[in-house]
């Protein structure tokens with residue numbers, strides 16, 4: 001994204017376009033990435049409820065892949081995930097590994 | 098023409114607010130500006146204005162409510178003093194950073210401790226870096242005139258910044274003097290309709306105010322704010338010209354008094370300038386070429402214009418009714434910067450006076466002028482910064 005110069009900015013840092021936080025890729029802030037292990041998933045959707053960044057996608061009542069453009073890697077989903085028989089369906093893996 | 102009445106400074110401000118008839122006023126009264134809100138609240142109760150008066154639990158909340166109301170799209174005013182302004186401090190930056198043209202009267206009062214309720218400029222000077230336009234007023238007439246003009250200046254499309262109009266606590270706020278009011282209709286026409294830029298109440302065009310801005314953009318927003326400030330001088334002069342047409346009273350960025358051929362100049366703000374002018378007349382009668390410069394617009398500070406007005410002066414005495422402990426008085430710093438960047442190198446001294454409402458008497462002005470004359474004759478400054486009117 002090309003950064004704007006000061007003359008092009010909206011007065012007082014007002015954001016006139018609703019919902020445009022979607023265009024802001026916060027995924028690059030991540031140090032740890034959550035990994036979904038579908039075999040251990042019981043579809044409880046705790047991860048979807050707890051994620052502060054709406055980075056767990058859900059379609060037709062079933063969870064899908066993480067939205068890695070917006071997941072900041074906080075690890076809340078992995079912490080809350082009950083998994084199957086004590087085996088977590090989300091694990092945090094260090095980025096770059 | 099308007100009517101002439103004998104009123105207190107606070108009454109003059111309340112009257113101006115009645116004529117301006119802001120959409121919202123959120124305030125928490127504090128001495129010595131209390132009477133402003135007391136009288137204005139009566140106008141609201143009597144249906145003389147259509148203002149939504151929000152009574153809040155602190156000045157921090159007052160300014161917060163003003164910010165919200167201004168972002169919503171209203172014309173917003175308030176008034177405060179001293180500790181009240183100090184409590185507003187973080188919100189002052191938010192009002193200016195969000196570019197909301199809130200207009201506030203600041204009845205200048207000392208800051209604690211020790212606690213004191215009387216007039217000095219430590220409150221106003223303490224907020225000089227908050228991004229607000231600051232206009233200072235010598236008397237009730239100037240405060241009234243400045244407040245009406247401040248609406249136009251703050252709301253000007255090339256400015257869009259909050260503005261405060263300052264006058265001295267008690268000395269002006271509580272003294273009765275005769276002044277001229279403009280007719281209601283004239284004020285209404287002069288200020289016109291407020292046209293907000295991004296009103297939150299425009300629900301068809303939703304906007305976000307106050308987002309997080311990180312290092313990749315923060316400095317760009319400050320640069321844009323600086324640009325808006327740099328437009329203020331021209332707008333102040335343009336508005337003053339129009340104001341002269343309706344009032345017959347002329348205003349500039351500052352007032353020059355007997356300065357044209359002066360060798361010696363006094364720079365002083367607000368009410369004490371009146372006392373100093375009287376003493377200058379006495380010295381002029383004796384043949385000493387002394388004059389006075391009374392800044393009106395302190396933020397943004399008109400450096401070039403002030404330096405030009407003082408360019409031929411040999412000695413300048415800058416009198417501050419505020420302290421920057423460990424530094425020069427705030428006015429001295431501005432005058433020194435103005436002269437240095439203009440390439441002038443006059444002899445200068447800084448006098449701190451009138452803190453906590455101590456009277457500035459003719460003999461104080463007289464002593465300063467005598468000292469400035471001695472500096473001119475000897476070419477030597479003995480003490481750069483000193484207090485006057487203080488017991489040993």
Ligand code: SF4
Nearest residue numbers: 051071072074075077
């Ligand atoms: S790591 Fe945090 S941000 Fe990423 S999906 Fe899990 S809860 Fe959401």
Ligand code: SF4
Nearest residue numbers: 041042044045047081
């Ligand atoms: S919290 Fe764990 S088990 Fe539940 S839906 Fe999310 S990944 Fe599956």
